[in-house]
Amino acid sequence: MSIDLEGTLREMQYSDRILFDSVNGVAGTIWPVGSANHPSSVITDTITLCARYNLTKIEVRGALTLAADMAAYQLIPVGDTTITPAANNCNVSVSEGALTVAGVTGGITNIYSDKMVPVTLPVSCNAGTINVYGDCHLTDNTAAGCTVNDYSTPNNILEVNTTVAGLNLYSGTGTSTEVGEDVYTITVTERSKIGFLAISMLNCNDGFAGPEITVRMYTLVNSVEEKFYEQIFTKGQTPGGGEFGGDPDLIVLVDSELRFNNYIRIEARSNYFLDTAVSIPIIVM
Structure with a gap:
């Protein structure tokens, strides 16, 4: 040989x-x-x-x-x-x-x-x-x-929906199934790590307390979808207050690393009736 x-x-x-x-x-x-x-x-x-x-x-x-x-x-x-x-x-x-x-x-x-x-x-x-x-x-x-x-x-990445330098950048904006709700599903075969994930309430009324976002995340375990994350976030009375991030209408859930089994479904729902949608910006590596 x-x-x-x-x-x-x-x-x-x-x-x-x-x-x-x-x-x-x-x-x-x-x-x-x-x-x-x-x-x-x-x-x-x-x-x-x-x-x-x-x-x-x-x-x-x-x-x-x-x-x-x-x-x-x-x-x-x-x-x-x-x-x-x-x-x-x-x-x-x-x-x-x-x-x-x-x-x-x-x-x-x-x-x-x-x-x-x-x-x-x-x-x-x-x-x-x-x-x-x-x-x-x-x-x-x-x-x-x-x-x-x-x-x-994080504020500007809400508008991203493209691929750059080996990273896939997604936004769930516009996928609302009803007012105030957004569901986003990702299925990949090679990449299984989220580098950035945030939830945003669009058109949230700044300066008023009360609006909430419920976030749930699901992945596949032995081919069966299972929920592995659920959290309710409440906005404070002043912009930037409460549990929301620096942008008063933005919640950053992941800014470093979150691993999942090639499939993830993210649900974000607001109880604030004037929302036109809930946006999910995400980077998958």
Whole structure:
């Protein structure tokens, strides 16, 4: 039996991503270009290598100007990095250093961080849309003419319903079965961890005590749905009071980790008759 030592070594070198380095990289589309010891310096070569080895993650060092749409890839900056999407779509997932996204002239740029990484959006971002998620810290948001949606706070994440950088972000808004009630069901096969979950009473009358939200969560145990969480939350008289969160109409139930068995059904019901709906924003990892 023959052993493909070179193939095994190549697989180990690439791991789960292709490396790009604008300063110390080399050109080419043949192994070991794109590996840890021989990062790529040409983005079109990097894309070719990703396609060849069926990879979607690109680790970026230095500066990267996109030459094509990159929505199918996850860009992972390392250190102080500048990414220039131009008019191309892209997803950026950053957890260290500092990130500058410059020269956005169109398309959609999604930025996600699980840590307080400083993110700069300078004036050269003059068109298109930039969505910011997670724990990003916008230190410079002087982008002019570019739509910047900052979903890095619980209040704003209510409007999210998309996929960015490997995370699925959902919102249950609009799924009400009746006034004041919202039911949201998630079924996944690979991801089984909630990173963020909140319940919001829409159009709650600020300044008045009394409105309540009853929250129930169910999952599957031996193929049978079982309730594992039930809690009633009451709003205080002043905005921000009571058991609700910083937003007077928002309850953050999970902000770190909640595991479930590939299926979860969430019910949230308000007893406040003027509510138009109850919203359930959630991130599943």
